[in-house]
Amino acid sequence: MQAYIIRRLLALIPTLFFASVIVFVTVRMIPGDVIDLMLSQNDIAAAKMGREQLEKALGFDTPMWIQYGKWVGNILLHGDFGRSLWQNTPVGEQLMARLPITFELGLMALFFGLLIAIPIGVYSAVRQDSGGDYVARSFSILMLAVPSFWIGTMVMVFPSIWWGWSPPMQFVSFTADPLGNLSQMITPAIILGFSLSALTMRLTRTMMLEVLRQDFIRTAWAKGLGENLVVMRHALRNALIPVVTLIGLQAPLLIGGAVIMEQIFVIPGMGLLLLDAVSQRDYPIITGVFLIVGVAVMVINLLVDLSYGLLDPKVRYR
Amino acid sequence: MASIAETSQAATRRRSRNPVLHFVGRLFREKPLGAVCAVIFVLFLLCGIFADLIAPYGYNQIAPLKRLRPPSLDFPFGTDNLGRDMLSRCIYGAQLSVIIGFCAAGIATVISIVLGIVSGYLGGKFDLVVQRFVDAWMSFPDLIILIVVVSVVGPGMIQIICTLGLLLGIAGSRIIRGAVVSVRENMYVHAAQSTGASTFRVLWRHILPNVMAPVIVLFTTRVGTVILAESGLSFLGLGVPPPAPTWGGLLSGSGRTYMLQGPWLALAPGLCLTVVVYATNMFGDALRDLLDPRMRGSR
Numbered sequence: 001m002q003a004y005i006i007r008r009l010l011a012l013i014p015t016l017f018f019a020s021v022i023v024f025v026t027v028r029m030i031p032g033d034v035i036d037l038m039l040s041q042n043d044i045a046a047a048k049m050g051r052e053q054l055e056k057a058l059g060f061d062t063p064m065w066i067q068y069g070k071w072v073g074n075i076l077l078h079g080d081f082g083r084s085l086w087q088n089t090p091v092g093e094q095l096m097a098r099l100p101i102t103f104e105l106g107l108m109a110l111f112f113g114l115l116i117a118i119p120i121g122v123y124s125a126v127r128q129d130s131g132g133d134y135v136a137r138s139f140s141i142l143m144l145a146v147p148s149f150w151i152g153t154m155v156m157v158f159p160s161i162w163w164g165w166s167p168p169m170q171f172v173s174f175t176a177d178p179l180g181n182l183s184q185m186i187t188p189a190i191i192l193g194f195s196l197s198a199l200t201m202r203l204t205r206t207m208m209l210e211v212l213r214q215d216f217i218r219t220a221w222a223k224g225l226g227e228n229l230v231v232m233r234h235a236l237r238n239a240l241i242p243v244v245t246l247i248g249l250q251a252p253l254l255i256g257g258a259v260i261m262e263q264i265f266v267i268p269g270m271g272l273l274l275l276d277a278v279s280q281r282d283y284p285i286i287t288g289v290f291l292i293v294g295v296a297v298m299v300i301n302l303l304v305d306l307s308y309g310l311l312d313p314k315v316r317y318r
Numbered sequence: 319m320a321s322i323a324e325t326s327q328a329a330t331r332r333r334s335r336n337p338v339l340h341f342v343g344r345l346f347r348e349k350p351l352g353a354v355c356a357v358i359f360v361l362f363l364l365c366g367i368f369a370d371l372i373a374p375y376g377y378n379q380i381a382p383l384k385r386l387r388p389p390s391l392d393f394p395f396g397t398d399n400l401g402r403d404m405l406s407r408c409i410y411g412a413q414l415s416v417i418i419g420f421c422a423a424g425i426a427t428v429i430s431i432v433l434g435i436v437s438g439y440l441g442g443k444f445d446l447v448v449q450r451f452v453d454a455w456m457s458f459p460d461l462i463i464l465i466v467v468v469s470v471v472g473p474g475m476i477q478i479i480c481t482l483g484l485l486l487g488i489a490g491s492r493i494i495r496g497a498v499v500s501v502r503e504n505m506y507v508h509a510a511q512s513t514g515a516s517t518f519r520v521l522w523r524h525i526l527p528n529v530m531a532p533v534i535v536l537f538t539t540r541v542g543t544v545i546l547a548e549s550g551l552s553f554l555g556l557g558v559p560p561p562a563p564t565w566g567g568l569l570s571g572s573g574r575t576y577m578l579q580g581p582w583l584a585l586a587p588g589l590c591l592t593v594v595v596y597a598t599n600m601f602g603d604a605l606r607d608l609l610d611p612r613m614r615g616s617r
Contacts, residue, residue, distance in 0.1 A: 018454035026466055145596035147546055149553045150588030153569050157577045157584045256461035256550075263554060274462070275554060278469040290458070290466050297457040 008302060019294045024068050027287045075291075082284035084277075091288040094273060099292065102269035104174065105192070105261065106254050108185055110247065112193025113200060118236075118243075120197075121204025125239075126231060128209060136201065143198035148257050151191050152264040169266050188261035195257060196250055203246050207239035241311050248304035251297045344608060352604020358597035365409055366416025373406035378561045389582055396582040404586050407563040411587065414564050415545045415594065418475065422482035422548075423540035429487025431533060434494025435521055439502055449495075455488045460547055468556045475558050478551065482544050490536050497529040504528075531609040538605055542598035549591055565591045 062070075074080040081091035120140075124133035160166040167187045174181040211217065212235050220230045259271030266272070270289055277285035346353040365372060380400045387397040395404035437448040463485055464478075471477045501507065502525065510520050549566030551557040558564050568587035577584045 014450045015453045015457070018451045019457060022454060022458070026463070027470060141600070142592075142596060145542075145546075145599055146592045147549060147553075147566075147588065147595075149550060149566070150569060150584075150591065153574065153577070153584050153588070156574075157581050161578060161581055252457065252459035256459035259459075259461055259465070260550060260553065274465060278465055278556070281469065286466055286469060290462060293462050294454070294458045297459070301457070 005306065008305065012298060012302065015298060016295070019298070020072055020291065021068070023287055023290045023294065024071060027283055027290065028064075028067070071287075081288040081291075084282055084285055091284045094285065095270070095288050095292055098268065098270045098273045101173075101267060102255070102258050102262070102271065105185055105189060105258050105267060105269060108189035109192035109196060109254060109258070112190050113196035116193060117197035117200035118204055118240075121201040122208055122231065122236060124201075125205045125208030125212065126227075137205070140198040140201045143194055146195070148191055148195045149260045149264065151194070152188065152261060155187060155191065156264065167265060171266065171268055184265070185267070188265045188267065192254065192257045192261055196254060199250065200243060200246055203243055204239060207242055208235060211235045211239045237311075241308065244304055244307060244311060248301040251300040255293055255297065341608070345604060349604040349607065352600055352607075355597040355600035355604070358593065359601045362412055362594050362597070363416060365412040367413075369409050369413035373403075373409040375403040375406040378402065378563075379406070388580070395586040396580060398576065398580070398583055404568075404583065407568060408565070408586050408590050411563045411565045411568060411590065412594075414475075414558060414562060415548070418479055418482070418548050418558075419541040419545045421479045422486070422544040423537050425479065425483025426486035426490055426540050426544070427533060427537045429484065430490035430494050430536060431526070431529075433488065433491035435498050435525055435529070437491065438495035438498030439517075439521060439525060441499075441502075445495075449492075452488060452492060456492075460485055460489075461550055464547065464551050465554070465556060468551065473556050473559050475562075478548060478557060482547055486540055486543060490540065493532055493536055494529060497532045498525055501525055501528045534609060535602055535606040539599065539602035542595045542602065545591070545598070546595050 071082075074082070079092055081095065083089065084091055084094065120136045124130075124136040127133055156166065168180070168184045171184065172180040212231075217230060217234055220234045225234075255270075258269065259274065261267065262269045262271035263275060270293065273285065274289040276282075277289065345356060380402060385397065385400065387393050389396045393403050393405065395408060397403055398407070433448065433452075437445045464481055467481045468477060471481070507520060507524050510524050515523075545565075548557055549564065549569075552564040552566030553570045555567075555570060557566055560567060565587040569584065
């Protein structure tokens with residue numbers, strides 16, 4: 001197990017390296033033009049500094065590979081992501097303040113996604129080809145096509161026309177007012193959960209169908225166990241292992257969806273930080289968010305792989 | 319005797335007359351839902367191509383006296399806060415979606431083919447490095463990469479097409495690579511190699527034609543992905559800038575302020591998006607089942 005974790009961590013290094021290069025190169029693709037853009041757009045932050053100072057602040061006055069080395073070195077050694085061009089505060093601090101909010105939204109969305117997907121997936125496998133199965137399957141395919149921002153928009157518009165209800169928009173932190181915070185997060189979390197549930201539901205159904213045909217299930221039936229026990233205890237536990245992998249694969253989707261939900265429901269998480277930074281052309285923040293999101297996805301996938309051993313004793317780490 | 323020979327000849331002729339027609343027949347017989355979705359997909363395509371002829375009004379034709387009209391015979395989808403006809407705007411939105419969807423999916427497919435074939439066929443260290451790069455690339459959410467790139471290159475149709483093409487192209491190369499790896503070990507490939515065919519010739523004449531099925535499926539599903547991604551970006555105000563009536567853009571910006579007075583403004587663009595993306599996905603699924611049964615169950 002330990003050797004496996006170490007090997008997995010080592011394998012992460014080249015991927016992390018490429019990820020950091022992608023982030024670095026994407027944001028600095030055309031360094032001169034970025035500065036031209038900042039000056040020509042008359043950004044307050046840019047106008048305050050002038051070209052040379054701006055180049056220095058962004059570190060553009062040295063060769064590309066030195067810039068890259070400095071940037072990675074600062075992050076690795078000091079956790080220093082640079083300073084915001086706009087507020088002149090450390091980017092790292094901002095990221096740390098916003099990360100838990102997006103994390104909370106993502107976790108809640110995942111919870112609702114599984115809450116919707118697993119029971120329906122199990123039901124449509126157990127009652128294969130029944131009316132309910134068809135409804136559930138069509139619904140899941142439909143959910144793949146409905147853009148979450150459209151549902152979000154409709155949730156903002158129609159309840160307020162029909163019942164005069166609109167989702168709370170004034171953000172309160174979880175520590176200040178747990179109930180108020182949850183009541184604000186719950187609507188976007190459910191919407192995100194629905195769009196996540198589509199694939200999970202399909203996979204749960206497929207895996208359940210496969211497991212339900214196996215010998216040990218027939219043995220369980222033959223022993224005279226009740227349906228609940230056979231389905232929940234014997235079948236579901238075995239069917240859920242690939243579903244856990246899917247959670248890892250959906251992590252990028254979840255974070256992308258969170259950006260849109262944060263924008264609609266004005267939740268000050270990473271997504272809103274990124275969008276604000278984009279509108280202000282605050283490059284150190286953009287780079288920071290970009291990198292953190294990529295690393296977060298990799299860590300989630302690593303955790304998913306490691307959790308296999310807990311879920312499935314048959315898996316031996318070699 | 320002669321008549322039997324004639325009928326069998328006729329039968330052969332009928333069967334081999336037109337592979338496309340034959341395939342369409344199979345699609346309708348074996349996948350009725352897929353066929354319906356294919357029809358919707360084609361209608362969407364025609365709507366996009368002939369938008370100028372179909373749309374009853376111009377997409378930016380302002381009628382101050384007819385502001386915020388609910389859906390009626392004159393304006394089936396209602397009008398917006400400037401009196402612009404929503405139906406026309408949605409039809410022109412289809413045009414933008416067709417252009418962006420097909421161009422970006424085309425670029426993405428070409429990139430996937432080149433990267434996937436080279437990486438899968440050459441294998442070895444090159445493949446290893448490329449695959450780690452693809453790993454890293456795929457750990458970034460599409461939307462985040464799009465937002466960051468657009469923030470650097472600025473919003474605009476060409477930028478979005480290129481970014482989406484590159485983005486989905488690199489991610490899709492995995493699928494093509496998988497197909498290439500399984501084709502690579504076939505006897506006819508070894509035969510071609512042993513007769514001294516150049517690498518390019520092997521790739522072009524022997525590998526590529528045998529991975530065409532996943533390529534076609536990849537292209538179709540990518541059109542849906544691109545349309546959804548572009549609309550998300552437009553919704554955030556980072557897509558094709560107004561007054562271009564993109565479906566995502568119609569749901570955001572100035573339109574949102576008036577949705578409480580005109581809830582139909584929130585319905586039409588979202589409905590267009592959902593129907594088109596749904597039809598594209600189902601059409602892609604049906605194509606996959608007919609063309610490449612091995613891919614069933616994967617996306």
